[in-house]
Amino acid sequence: MLIIVTILVLLMIVSAIAALIFKDLISAVIAACIVSLIAAVLFYFLQAPDVAMAEAAIGAALVTGIFVIAVKRTKRFEE
Amino acid sequence: MRKLFVILLLLIIAGGITLSLKEIPFGIPKTKIGDHFINKGVEETGSVNIVTSVVVGYRGFDTLGEITVLFAATIGLGAVIGTFRKNSVNREVEAASLIVYTGCRFLFPVILLVGTYIFIHGHLTPGGGFQGGAIIASAFLLMYLGCSNKRIKENLSKTVEMIGGLTFIAVGIIGLAIGQDFLFNFLPKGEPAELLSAGIIPIVYIAIGLKVGSELAGIIDNLIQKS
Numbered sequence: 001m002l003i004i005v006t007i008l009v010l011l012m013i014v015s016a017i018a019a020l021i022f023k024d025l026i027s028a029v030i031a032a033c034i035v036s037l038i039a040a041v042l043f044y045f046l047q048a049p050d051v052a053m054a055e056a057a058i059g060a061a062l063v064t065g066i067f068v069i070a071v072k073r074t075k076r077f078e079e
Numbered sequence: 080m081r082k083l084f085v086i087l088l089l090l091i092i093a094g095g096i097t098l099s100l101k102e103i104p105f106g107i108p109k110t111k112i113g114d115h116f117i118n119k120g121v122e123e124t125g126s127v128n129i130v131t132s133v134v135v136g137y138r139g140f141d142t143l144g145e146i147t148v149l150f151a152a153t154i155g156l157g158a159v160i161g162t163f164r165k166n167s168v169n170r171e172v173e174a175a176s177l178i179v180y181t182g183c184r185f186l187f188p189v190i191l192l193v194g195t196y197i198f199i200h201g202h203l204t205p206g207g208g209f210q211g212g213a214i215i216a217s218a219f220l221l222m223y224l225g226c227s228n229k230r231i232k233e234n235l236s237k238t239v240e241m242i243g244g245l246t247f248i249a250v251g252i253i254g255l256a257i258g259q260d261f262l263f264n265f266l267p268k269g270e271p272a273e274l275l276s277a278g279i280i281p282i283v284y285i286a287i288g289l290k291v292g293s294e295l296a297g298i299i300d301n302l303i304q305k306s
Binding site for chain 2: 049050053054057058061062065066069070
């Protein structure tokens, strides 16, 4: 259990850093989506299924969708 | 020089957070209120899910405030987007491929059903109005992305939102009239762990689910259609 959580947390940190350094904004949005998704899994492991559900629905689905729409309306690549 | 300063600042912040976290005794309850919710929650509100008994039972008025904040955010977004471009731009959107189209049409009712299940069973299983509403809105997001010819009827979604909000406030005011408390649980609590139990909690959570779902779907609709 501890090993799984450690791997997930490390993956979360890697995706968070990746979201900061990606120049392609769509890739950055997907990396931020992975952070939310792993946070949802961790909430489930911490016996908070209510919060996990909200995090998965809002953080991973809706926020990603809204960011993708925003990127599509502006520019895809950061200068 | 600037980078050194930034690193120094980060180290100071990290040290401060570590020192203050060390002082917190994790796992030891400091107040007795948590014990009360866990031991007496089912008995007092009739809801098996303790989180729901807190969110709708013990602090239902705060939940009304949360709903109002979301409502204000939706209105604000609609107002801001409405002023930018009065004549909506017709963007040529390439139609999705047949596989994506069929998949979205197949998944849409299933996701809608899951969301509805979650907010109807809010007092029995994890989840509730907010989670169910967010899942419903994600179903609409999928439909907007996959099927470009299907759109929400704006009047219908506004009506659903209005009905949700009015039901919440009406239930609260009936409680005020009967039991001298806003959102007083005036209905029989019934047998715990039954679908028809916990008095007004399922009614309030269905109202919240409808309201949150239509509001978030309205945000997506505003962003895709009008911007």
